[in-house]
Amino acid sequence: MTLTCLWHSAPCYYPTGYGVQTRGFAHRIAVSEHDIAVVMTTINLGIEWEGILHLPGGKEPFSIEGVLEWTRRLKADIVFTLFDVWPLPENMGELINRMGAKWAPIAPIDHDPIPQDVLKRLIHADYPIAMSRFAEREMKRVGLEPIYIPHGVETNVFKPVQPDKSMFAAEDMFMVGIVATNLEPMDRKGWKPALDAFGKFYQKHPNSRLYAHCEPSRADSGYDLAAIASEYGFKVYTPDMWQLVGNGIPSTRMAQIYSTFDVLLMLTRGEGFGVPLIEAQACGTPVIVTDFTACSDLVGAGWKIPITGKRWTPMSSWWAEPDVDAAVEALEEAYDLWEKGELEKKFKIKARAFAKAYDFDVVYQMYMAPFLERVDGEIKAEKSDERSGQAPSEHSGQRGVGDSGQGDKPKKKRKRRR
Structure with a gap:
């Protein structure tokens, strides 16, 4: 039939x-x-x-x-x-x-x-x-x-490719990426804790860069990411907005972006799934993510960040409050491995193997x-x-x-x- x-x-x-x-x-x-x-x-x-x-x-x-x-x-x-x-x-x-x-x-x-x-x-x-x-x-x-x-995830597209840190003016820098929407006043995607964590980390490691794959302004009822970053003195690198809201960034280009990250940061308060976690790992990139809801089961290579509490929502249930200090520690560990030239060796194969189960x-x-x-x-x-x-x-x-x-x-x- x-x-x-x-x-x-x-x-x-x-x-x-x-x-x-x-x-x-x-x-x-x-x-x-x-x-x-x-x-x-x-x-x-x-x-x-x-x-x-x-x-x-x-x-x-x-x-x-x-x-x-x-x-x-x-x-x-x-x-x-x-x-x-x-x-x-x-x-x-x-x-x-x-x-x-x-x-x-x-x-x-x-x-x-x-x-x-x-x-x-x-x-x-x-x-x-x-x-x-x-x-x-x-x-x-x-x-x-x-x-x-x-x-x-299409793992024949999302796969390790040659990194190009020049796109972020970060040839010799530690590259942190966030891939998420920025359109919720209650900040389900966790932009504020993520930028707080990177900001604290940046104070000690100014040779680092943050790329945010999103609309960075409050145009979609989200957060003004530049305003948060200015509190810590760093710049948020973002995609071409006209391309992002037009035809979107091609998947092959996204694979190169993920491959250029040294780590993906995702301090979400709650996820139904979390596709960027799998896309990043398919490209061999380790992840730092809140240990809550769906994300807890989607880390094959990286760090799970504990929560410090929960936030009540209009859905009469709970989102998480990720531990910003624990995220800073995870960034420090990733940076230490990167500085020693061991980050890719430790995570790349493991990340890719985990992600292929979601092909x-x-x-x-x-x-x-x-x-x-x-x-x-x-x-x-x-x-x-x-x-x-x-x-x-x-x-x-x-x-x-x-x-x-x-x-x-x-x-x-x-x-x-x-």
């Missing part, structure tokens, strides 16, 4: 974290035996991009209207949603079931514990998908039956492909039950199709989209 899949997230061509994951999974599903279309979280006109049909999400916030309408029109078998679930209707799973499809939310869990507003939606999911081991543990703790499918092809073959096969089998079994007049069996992870009250949905044969 060929499954008809809808993927609700950023479009494939968006140079964002969600866009990259959409592209990686959608292309692999498209070349398998299944059909896929992307329902965009935008009101853009529909297009076909690299053989993948992209459909407009409609005018409602978070494209809820579009998801339900395209589920009905395309007679979808399964709907993946890749972004926060808390903005969705609490009964989103039931609404999708009424359209004749299963719901598989790939839900970021970036708080500890899992927020109630997230849980209230996931209990209506047929297949709640955990993108991290932390999310998997949290979902199981509250009684869900998650499917673990981590995010992926998109590996993730797809180990986790996504078996999951789609499972869904295919369960839908076949349910249809067989219905034809024989039996009550639908409890085949799905969270709930049987009978819970939604749906009957056998018609499905016409269509040409496969490529």
Whole structure:
């Protein structure tokens, strides 16, 4: 049986974290035996991009209207949603079931514990998908039956390449990099603690540079990074803003940037996954990251930074407060190894080997492909039950199709989209 899949997230061509994951999974599903279309979280006109049909999400916030309408029109078998679930209707799973499809939310869990507003939606999911081991543990703790499918990285692109410190005027300097968005007033990405840590480190090591891959001003409701840096007397190097907000920085260029870092610094307060951690390690670069939520399981080469406390958020749960002094110590250790010429020798091979477990092809073959096969089998079994007049069996992870009250949905044969 060929499954008809809808993927609700950023479009494939968006140079964002969600866009990259959409592209990686959608292309692999498209070349398998299944059909896929992307329902965009935008009101853009529909297009076909690299053989993948992209459909407009409609005018409602978070494209809820579009998801339900395209589920009905395309007679979808399964709907993946890749972004926060808390903005969705609490009964989103039931609404999708009424359209004749299963719901598989790939839900970021970036708080500890899992927020109630997230849980209230996931209990209506047929297949709640955990993108991290932390999310998997949290979902199981509250009684869900998650499917673990981590995010992926194209390790044939993100790989060690020749560093070019001249791009940062840092030929003989220790290079620290941060790759994160800067658009949240509550600073989930941890810009303030990260710049505080680097600032303290810089006082002792002025032969160091900091590159921040983001919009460095308050234009997107984030922090004024230059203002924070001025308190410590250092400069923040940033990308070409017009390129960043235009077509984005090409992945090959990002691989060179990661390879130029001596260490990636990521003092996040909470992450659903943390793709830059894997991208950096795929390029052989060690990482310094907060030991909290998803990040705790994503360090193959580097340092985990303890927390000094937690911050209550509007989601009625907790983010972390990373230990700035411990981060300074980690930077000192990395600098000492760099100065001795031992940093690359200690971490490069180890980092690369760890990251390859998250290669998109590996993730797809180990986790996504078996999951789609499972869904295919369960839908076949349910249809067989219905034809024989039996009550639908409890085949799905969270709930049987009978819970939604749906009957056998018609499905016409269509040409496969490529």
